[in-house]
Amino acid sequence: MAHTQEHHHEHHKETFISKYIFSMDHKMIAKQYLITGMIMALIAALLSLLFRLQLGWPENTFPWLETLLGDWGKGGRLDPNFYLALVTLHGTLMVFFVLTAGLSGTFSNLLIPLQIGARDMASPFLNMVSYWLFFCSSVIMLISLFIESGPASAGWTIYPPLSALPQAIPGSGLGMTLWLISMTLFIASSLMGSLNYITTILNLRTPGMRMTRMPLTIWSFLTTSILGVLSFPVLLAAAVLLIFDRSFGTSFYLSDIFIAGEVLNRNGGSPILFQHLFWFLGHPEVYIVLMPALGITSEVIATNARKPIFGYRAMIGSLIGISVLSFVVWGHHMFITGMNPFLGNVFMILTLIIAVPSAVKTFNYLATLWRGNIRFTPAMLFAIGLVSLFISGGLTGLYLGNAALDINLHDTYFVVAHFHLVMGSAAMFGMLAGVYHWYPRMFGTLMNEKLGYLHFWLTFAAVYMVFFPMHFMGLDGVPRRYYNFTGFEWMQEWGDLNKFISISAILGTAAQLIFIWNFYYSIKKGKKSPQNPWQSNTLEWTAPIEERMHGNWPGDIPHVHRWPYDYSVPGAPQDFIPQTVKDDDLPEEIRQGKVKPAPEHAGTPASETVADKLLFSRFINLFGFKKA
Amino acid sequence: MAEMAGPRRTERRKFAVEPIEFLMWAFMVSVFMIFAGFTSGYIVRKGDGNWLAFTLPTAFLLSTALVVLSSIAMQWTFSQAKKNELGKVKTGMVITLLLGLGFVGAQLLAYSQLVNIGLFLNGNPSVSFLYVITFIHALHMVSAIIALIVIFAQAFRFQVHSKKLMGIRLVTIFWHFLGILWIYLYGFFYFMN
Ligand code: HEM
């Protein structure tokens, strides 16, 4: 037990700073990401309530707005420029800071080493730097809320010319500069994280953990990181050109422009070029947001349905399929930029093909639930909620992916409805499912279930009440990003619906306070969790949750002998067989194949299947990652 | 390089590629993607017309030669480190360093040649692209030079030898990568301009 002693030794050396602040322990870094992400989410939600107030009650004045916002709320009315700033920061914070860094950062950090049986990340140091860069970029982004000219206001997609000409609108000045600095740090942080995740997954798996025995969470973190490594640098390239346009007089994105009757000395630029570069990141980015949530859902659904995940290999295949396709569909955001119709058709067909792997995942979730012995924990409810949102938001993607229809729907509330359901809410549900499920792994205690149910049902109702009606507004042609709709006769009929949406949004946000209270209260006061609270097969539950040590396991790292989804195996003593159990330890009749261990696993308990040999092992040996 | 948590001594496995080196390769993929973004932007923009054609500055030939020579010197240095020829390692590093600085100098020379024929950063996008892309490449070269200086300092503390090759190995790989990247960029400009 030399290891145990070694650990006690390490324990004494740790100071407050090395343990809680500049920690290199992946579990602590995960918590740092989670808490930062939650704070950013709360701020982003409050920003959205401010602009929902404007959309719901465009004619009213709210004196307290002036107290709160000063000049931005003069006379109790929200300033139109600040409205744009709010929309921009809400989108930026949610997409990047909450659903990219908060989601991937938390669960990749927490689960990768624990679920593949590693002591820590490949480079714990880089991991720490990655968090602190994220922290700095968050602070800079928030500071931009407090400067006189206001934060960036060109939308989360920062299209030029609003982003490229510092004199265009108030938010184009210092606010935009801070946005660019913050995002540059963010990209660096995200790259460091992703490089570390990929390296760890491919190199530090414990003996027996073949690629085809990894939990689907790990597969989703792997494909997510690969997308990040390939697409974020392109956003960086786009941002560099933008910075040169802003500060050094180049004209990459700017062509003959008049401002206040004056011709600017720019020529030959193309704002469409920015859109190409942006969406080359932007589309993969939406899957960077969604895929970790899908991985979490796979894990939570299989565990709580007490069934092997349906179509394990198909799940991996669809993750890979989605990843590859997501690089060749960016044009569907640009159908109305006057692109060559032939090119538009190519993008349209490729876009619609994405529906195939997406549908594979959906049906596999449903098939896993089918006749399962379901435990409706709060995590399970959020996972099922994700499936629901993925379906209702994904279906509208098919409308938007159709170029002829998109010409009408582009930049309307239909798009807003689409991506808030399929990306915003679905990924948020995945994240919440993950928090409820792995909370005991992080804090050693359980969250309150009753509050969890209350939180789920209020949130579930609220997201549909807020986003579903937006489809109808969009079909009617109501444009997104407008400050108010009172000036147009035909849009006024939507006024009452806008009020309804705003009220629902306030209720939905209020429901999150239940969650936040539950989260903080349970850290100290929650019920103590058993070692393996959900009777799960994966390795993270073999590491002691009482004493969360750096290095994860007091003794040797666990070895793996099976895939992670052996639930409800007929003839087994329990309804789950952890990955660490050897075949020799199983009852006779399972071993002799009289009873099949599990449908998906049939015939392959100990030996590798042909596909495994051909596809993964060979491929992996090719690159020199010997499995032990 | 940075310490690795990874397996304990008893759990040490033989890796065909050490994790930290693997990380380096993945990093180079992402650096390449920056330039893939730039060069595809270049192609897209060129397709729009209003594109000024010009002959590339001759200094680029010099920088290409220097970058190739520096790669050879770097490789030689690495092989000397493997043989524990510490004196030669230091000499090799100095030579590589000078050639690397020479490369950066040659790029600056190229800029001045461009300015002399009236092609400025804020001119036609064809010129702006050339400036920006080569500038970002040069920034990477500077970072490699800094890494080399760090390794050079380690060599003086007898920290670079056949049992401790990872640092110099990573720098060598990155150095070659930047050389190859430059040749790609030069070829790209040559054929696309
Ligand atoms: C069957 C699958 C899908 C298809 C065919 C599809 C198609 C589209 C199309 C064509 C647009 C552009 C609409 C426009 O601006 O006119 C769009 C927007 C968007 N989609 Fe999807 N989508 C799908 C799934 C997803 C998923 C899974 C996510 C996220 C996880 C997502 C996130 C977004 C976002 C964020 C936008 C809006 C970006 C913006 O303009 O601000 N979509 N989608």
Ligand SMILES: [Cu+2]
């Ligand atoms: Cu897209």
